């Protein structure tokens with residue numbers, strides 16, 4: 001099957017970046033594994049969206065994009081964004097990124113532009129739609145420790161950490177198949193209350209929400225708490241998620257000059 005639209009180009013997908021402050025000026029950074037998952041597994045053309053402190057003009061972006069990918073990041077969404085009180089991690093925020101991604105997520109869903117979120121991206125999607133986060137899920141008694149292991153080599157950090165219970169009849173279950181599925185785990189925060197339009201698609205054995213979608217979204221709008229982009233090669237449920245997103249982006253594709261729909265044939 002061709003990965004190109006009927007006008008011969010690949011769908012254009014915006015990939016969110018973090019704002020990293022250096023000694024003299026800031027950089028806008030996204031891990032190559034996220035961009036590669038877009039180009040090699042989803043089969044789309046990725047373009048990086050900067051986290052400018054003044055924001056980006058969302059409509060100008062979305063007029064051109066066929067999809068949006070909210071990436072993972074070690075930083076945490078500022079609790080002020082979800083009425084979460086004082087921050088437990090005041091040095092680990094990226095307010096410029098929050099300023100871009102939350103508006104971008106709402107606008108993409110409203111315009112029927114396919115959206116995929118990973119880890120921080122899943123937390124952003126929930127907050128963008130009125131949900132809240134646990135600031136430190138590991139302090140909750142009786143649960144798993146979902147944080148990244150620090151005592152092992154890099155690739156081991158992304159090895160499966162727990163099973164995933166998919167919601168029967170849900171959107172992710174339809175994409176992923178019956179399982180069983182195992183996923184990695186590298187997060188300190190987690191979804192606490194789902195936003196009014198946010199639906200759980202899967203949970204960890206301790207009940208932590210591992211995947212969400214937007215109930216009435218006109219297009220693909222899915223986010224997962226684990227990291228499907230690593231390790232590589234991307235296989236199983238992880239591959240299925242990126243491929244489903246790529247397919248949705250092709251279905252939503254617009255002509256670069258006219259804005260007319262040119263979905264894949």
Ligand SMILES: N[C@@H](CCC(=O)NCCCC(=O)O)C(=O)O
Pocket residue numbers: 031071072073074075076077118119120121186187188189190227
């Ligand atoms: N800060 C949040 C989100 C965790 C997350 O997205 N981690 C990414 C790790 C680096 C990477 O692999 O890109 C949390 O801790 O809950």
